[in-house]
Amino acid sequence: MIAKVINVTKVYGSGQARTEALKGVSLDINEGDYIGIMGASGSGKTTLLSIIGCLIKPSDGEVYFDKRRVRDISDIELSRLRGREIGFVFQFTDLLGNLTVLENVLVPVLFHDGQIAEKKKYAVQLLEKLGLGYTLNTRVRALSGGERQRVAIARSLINRPRILLADEPTGDLDDAASERIMALFSSVSAAGTTIVFVTHNKAFVKYASNVYEMGDGRIQRILK
Numbered sequence: 357m358i359a360k361v362i363n364v365t366k367v368y369g370s371g372q373a374r375t376e377a378l379k380g381v382s383l384d385i386n387e388g389d390y391i392g393i394m395g396a397s398g399s400g401k402t403t404l405l406s407i408i409g410c411l412i413k414p415s416d417g418e419v420y421f422d423k424r425r426v427r428d429i430s431d432i433e434l435s436r437l438r439g440r441e442i443g444f445v446f447q448f449t450d451l452l453g454n455l456t457v458l459e460n461v462l463v464p465v466l467f468h469d470g471q472i473a474e475k476k477k478y479a480v481q482l483l484e485k486l487g488l489g490y491t492l493n494t495r496v497r498a499l500s501g502g503e504r505q506r507v508a509i510a511r512s513l514i515n516r517p518r519i520l521l522a523d524e525p526t527g528d529l530d531d532a533a534s535e536r537i538m539a540l541f542s543s544v545s546a547a548g549t550t551i552v553f554v555t556h557n558k559a560f561v562k563y564a565s566n567v568y569e570m571g572d573g574r575i576q577r578i579l580k
């Protein structure tokens with residue numbers, strides 16, 4: 357077991373602005389799982405991913421990461437745990453426009469010890485697999501949205517996280533680029549990384565070991 361979500365609710369705002377984004381979600385994530393999450397806009401997918409990634413806290417219910425109750429872990433330790441164990445790809449990427457593609461992918465390495473040469477090799481390998489081998493030394497501000505999205509994916513994998521959380525990793529991309537990403541995820545998954553990804557694309561369900569459909573703040577159906 358890598359993470360466990362137990363009957364979690366999440367409420368944003370209060371009064372008229374109150375939104376119940378999650379209304380009681382339970383989910384077990386085991387080592388090696390390759391989980392796809394689908395569902396309508398506003399159904400709570402990003403909120404669930406943020407809770408699994410310990411980026412936000414539930415309003416009610418419990419989350420365990422690595423058998424530890426997340427509410428018992430200090431914020432400092434949580435941010436360390438995120439950096440070490442979790443790779444994130446979010447809908448709105450936060451790359452550094454003035455750095456090159458390769459530099460952006462290597463940013464998370466700055467917070468770890470040593471092995472820069474090995475990491476650089478791995479960064480190039482990831483970027484090549486994502487079809488970005490030609491842009492290594494281009495500044496990110498000169499890239500298209502879809503190219504940036506792929507840089508963010510390479511960055512999320514550079515520290516070989518135990519679990520990768522990807523929110524619509526293929527959102528801005530055409531079919532060929534999307535297939536490259538899913539192929540990369542499959543190879544990373546085969547190598548033992550646990551993956552949870554959100555997608556609107558039914559075609560990607562074939563890659564996942566488990567697929568859940570969310571609706572109205574709940575897991576409505578197990579599609580696979």
Ligand SMILES: Nc1ncnc2c1ncn2[C@@H]1O[C@H](COP(=O)(O)OP(=O)(O)OP(=O)(O)O)[C@@H](O)[C@H]1O
Pocket residue numbers: 368369375376377395396397398399400401402403404
């Ligand atoms: N930070 C926030 N503050 C207030 N409300 C929020 C916040 N984040 C999400 N919500 C609300 O919670 C609900 C679930 O949002 P969430 O982003 O989890 O949906 P989603 O399934 O990821 O949607 P999409 O497919 O459009 O990305 C929505 O009604 C949204 O407006």
Ligand SMILES: [Mg+2]
Pocket residue numbers: 401402403447523
């Ligand atoms: Mg979302």
